[in-house]
Amino acid sequence: MTTPLQPPPKKNPQKRTVSPTRPPEMRSRASLGLQAAAAEGRFALQVCAECQTVQYPPRDACQNCLSTDMPWTDVSPDGELLAETTIRTSTNLYFRERSPWRTGSVKLDAGPVIICHVHGDCAPRSRVTLWNLLDRAGQATLLAVPQERTPLMEDDPQLRQMTADPKHRRVLITDARHPGTPALVKALKDAGAAMIFVGEAETWRPYPGRAALEEMGVDLQPLDLTDTASVQKLAGEYGGKTDILINNARFMRPGGVLERGDTAFAKEEIEVNYLGLMRLAQAFGPGMCARASDGVNSAAAWVNVLSVEALSNAPAYGCFNASNAAAFALSQSLRAEFRGAGLRVMNVFTGPTEDAWYQPLPPPKVTHGALAKSIVDGLQRGLEDVYCGDVAKDLHERFRRDPKVLERERTMAGDMA
Amino acid sequence: MGRRRQSYDGVVLACPVSIPYQRYSVDTAHWWIATALRETLKAAKLTPKELDGFSVSSFTLFPDTPVGLTQHLGLSPRWLDMIPMGGASGVVALRRAARAVQAGDSDIVACVAGDTNHIDSFRRMLSSFSRFAMDASYPYGYGGPNANFALLTDRYMTEFNATREDFGRICVAQRANALNYPGAIMKKPLTLEDYMNARPIADPIALFDCVMPVAGSEAFLVMTEDEAVRRDLPFARIGSAIERHNAHAEDPIQLRGGWTVDLDELYGMAQAAPTDMDLVQTYDDYPVISMMQIEDLGFCGKGEGPDFLRDKDMTITGDFPHNTNGGQLSAGQAGAAGGFIGLVEAIRQVTGQAGPTQVKDAKKALVSGFGMINYDRGLCTSAAILEAA
Structure with missing residues (x-):
């Protein structure tokens, strides 16, 4: 169950405003197709036009047949949470300031294994759905969420990092x-x-x-x-x-x-x-x-x-x-x-x-x-x-x-x- | 495919060198490589000009490659190699150099691995480690492989009912070994209690499951047996050696490595069995991967590692000497030199030069390597059996 997000206290003008830090932004050109889908809230991956193999991470040639024709195609975002961890410290400032941070790997029904953020309401080893979301760097990242909506799931601190939810704003x-x-x-x-x-x-x-x-x-x-x-x-x-x-x-x-x-x-x-x-x-x-x-x-x-x-x-x-x-x-x-x-x-x-x-x-x-x-x-x-x-x-x-x-x-x- | 590998008869390893590691160094990879090269050449009474084969493994040479190093270090080799395989690089360097010497392309190859560690250089290297990491793991908080190995450890623990204590015992024994190794960075004894109570890093991984990035270098020479005898150098023979890349790609999570593909050849060529090994040096950037190597290299079945190790003594005087100089977990991870540390120590062991970490009567040693977490798993595996002359 997500802890309800509390309205923020009145801002203390004597305290330093937290400087914006961002998750890593660098990506390959091939991966920007995921970004384009995330901008519209779609879940799409590269699918080989010749052998239909679904690919991830984004690449330039099919891992099965070496075809280079792999259009970004909407595919099922469902899969199984294989393993998870809670990151408690990171060399990256953004994650360091926001730890603990839950991540895991998901075996997608469509084929690939995907390292992703994991919503707090996902049970270990459960069936999950991946949401393709823009992170604070404006880049696409994947978040595993429970297959059924949970109460107040939008208040999850990791999900809220990806959204611009008007709640309390x-x-x-x-x-x-x-x-x-x-x-x-x-x-x-x-x-x-x-x-x-x-x-x-x-x-x-x-x-x-x-x-x-x-x-x-x-x-x-x-x-x-x-x-x-x-x-x-x-x-x-x-x-x-x-x-x-x-x-x-x-x-x-x-x-x-x-x-x-x-x-x-x-x-x-x-x-x-x-x-x-x-x-x-x-x-x-x-x-x-x-x-x-x-x-x-x-x-x-x-x-x-x-x-x-x-x-x-x-x-x-x-x-x-x-x-x-x-x-x-x-x-x-x-x-x-x-x-x-x-x-x-x-x-x-x-x-x-x-x-x-x-x-x-x-x-x-x-x-x-x-x-x-x-x-x-x-x-x-x-x-x-x-x-x-x-x-x-x-x-x-x-x-x-x-x-x-x-x-x-x-x-x-x-x-x- | 399907052809039998030829033996490594007539080629030997000599002049193992480890330059003591430092937590942070103001010096460059070039400095660390030059220092190890100088020491290994000195041991063989060779001048740089005489060296005709050079193999380099390093992550921090940029913008140089081994090509630039030849001019920088005044070398003129007729055989030059670069092994970009991280934790698997030691055995792979050995394999290639041995074949070059066997074929007469080179008389003596110096295999050197070295990296520096500046303040903040580790963090900056992570962001550009691989394209898949840049696209698909680094943006998820995977600053280095901690979280990858956390996922693996998490899955291993549920799949095979392993406990944190099972991994802790590996770390504790290695620390005991490291206390005898002058080059180790970690000098404080470690108890299982210390291990269990350590600061969590990425559950279930805590501080003592992780290696400390350091600066350091390692080197050895590959030459014909005749050459070694002529120079009066103690040497080790190569019983067998394997490497494999991107094995078991269909496994959703890496619970076995590429060693399993080539295991029969590894022991077959060396005409040996796991029980013949006097010591084992696994690649140990996290204890779970050492556990997996002990399984995949045939000491016990898949998932039986925790049981197998429970009644073994992994210290240098024990019945299963493992990572006899403390491995990376206690000596530190010096970049690509982490792929050499076990191999160089094994050469010292079977040539009787290990000094304070010497395992009594060490005749056969198994060394294995594992490297390059490209995305969700390590892609390179390697292993070799070394024999006393």
């Missing part, structure tokens, strides 16, 4: 005016978030969601992403207690290049969707990085909510999507810049949401509840890339198969929005 949501914000606040509260702060632009202007936010007791703070001083002011007051930052701010109008006729809206889109992200990162990033190992409520994740059309554009929302593509590109740089501290960047790619700006589009659309659930679920599983809704999943799958084919099929005549 403080969350900043950047846009109170986004129609999905009340649903997001509710999902975070249900997930055990300790405090929720919400940024509010143009506070004098009324909007429908405000009553709901006030009712849920969130801390509304003035925040205008187009104004560097405003972002810096909030970071000065709240940067030291922002454990998870969810940037859901957006400025959007429909239309491609020719339909718009000028660059006025595009400037606004860039100001909010691209430069807004940059201002936030410059103001909040360094402080969050410094607190990435700061106990139960360490800074854990940075979340960007993006249109899935950032991957592949089409004219109906062509200019808005372009600003999202810029934000997506920026997020990749940011992810690499935060990685040294162990702070995770999670991009949530959503299909068209159920709100006024996407009104002319046919279903399926993403409800605010579904988007909120995806965000919280992604944090709890420690993901880097989340595709929310059927449209996003479909577009991502097509993107994975062939980005050029996708571009062409999305921009043929018809309703390819």
